[in-house]
Amino acid sequence: MTALSEYQRLESTGIWREAPEAQRREVIVAFGDATLVISDPRSARALAHWSLPALTRLNPGTEPALYAPSPDADEELEIEDPAMIGAVEKVREALVARRPHPGRLRLWVVAGLSTATVALALFWLPGALIAHTASVAQPAQRSEVGGMVLAELATLTGAPCESAPARRVLDALSARLVPESRIVLVPTALHGVLALPGQMLVLGMPLVQRQDGPEAAAGHLLAAADAAALNDPLLLALRWAGLRAAFRLLATGALPATALAGYGQGLLTEPAAAPDKAEMAARLLDAGVDPSAYLKSLDDGEPFAIAAPPPQALMSDDDWVTLQGACMR
Incomplete structure (x- = not known):
């Protein structure tokens, strides 16, 4: 112990009292092995050994310094010698610093x-x-949130095209490709398909109008349905709405009216995830749809070879014409 070895030969006089009622007596104070040794000055007999780690200063900052072997001890030692006081304090500080x-x-x-x-x-x-x-979330809640998202989209795409003939064609297309979903057609701004909460697939008229048949739209519908199975559209919408709105839905069953403000713009501008061409081609072939038009509509410049398409039509030419004219006023 560096601080202790420095003062091994240092000693001074002091006044020691063994108990509160005992008489004060002069003693010799010296450092021992991790102790403060209090001795009789005439006989050199040790009267007490105080543990240095337990040593307590009773009057910090005041001299003569008063010490006790512990905070609740009856013994008391008074030291006047500044050198001894400094040595005791230095050793005490070193021991306290090393103590757990x-x-x-x-x-x-x-x-x-x-x-x-x-x-x-x-x-x-x-x-x-x-x-x-x-x-x-219950199906009714999902549908309600999906309706809110559709209303946000409609401010940018225009209101859904819901004529009776178009509705019949869309329902037949849904039954053939995505039986659990409802297809909604919007007139502008959307060039593909978006999956919304409540198993709603929003199809953009620009995709319909620039194709000669429904095969490309069929591929985009299947791709959006597959993406929704992997990434819940309701979860995506709630992340946009935030914690408070999500808690409101959990507690009351409804979102605040403005919780999804601006979400439609985000859906339209966020790039769609690149589909797996081989997987989508296989999905379309399994559904009896020629994947060529869908793969061409991706327009990513990468050629892709496919098997010969099966001779099955998704809908009649008249139904396709009906769908292409569904949004005309």
């Missing part, structure tokens, strides 16, 4: 746990609550 600090460790543990809790609340909990809300 369970309170400090506890403080760090509590601080770490608090930080982890705050991080959990800020970063994990919102996402977990939104995901939970999407997972427990």
Whole structure:
């Protein structure tokens, strides 16, 4: 112990009292092996050994210095010698610095746990609550949110084209390709298909009008349905709406009226994920649809060889013409 060895030969006089009622007596104070030794000045007999790590200063900053072997001890030692006082204080400081600090460790543990809790609340909990809300939403709630998203889209694409002849053709197309979904046709701005909550597939008229038949639209419808199976459209919408809106849906069953403001613009501008051509070609062939038109509509410049298409028509020419004219006023 460097601080102690430096003062091994240092000693001074002091005034020692063994108990509160005992008489004060002059003693010799010296450093021992991790102790403060109090001795009789005439006989040199040790009267007490005080543990240096337990040594307590009773009057910090005041001289003569008063010490006790522990905070609740009855013994008391008074030292006037500045050199001895300085030595005792230096050794005490060195010992305190080396002593374990369970309170400090506890403080760090509590601080770490608090930080982890705050991080959990800020970063994990919102996402977990939104995901939970999407997972427990009822079909009616999904359809309601889908209607809200469609209303947002309609401010940019125009209102859905819902004439009776067009509705008949769309329902027949849905029954053939995506039986669990409802296809909605919008007049402008959307050049492909978007999947909305409530198993709704929104088909853009630009895609219909620039094709000679329904095969390309069929591919985009299947691709959007597959994407929705992997990434829940309701979860995506709730992430946009935010934690408060998701909690409102969980607690009351409805979103705030303005929760999805601007979401339609985001859907129209976000690039669609690149489909797996081989997988989509196989899906279309299994559905009895020639994949050539769909693959060509992707227009990514990459050639793709396909098997000979089966001779099955998705709809009649008259139905296709009906669909192409569905949004004309």
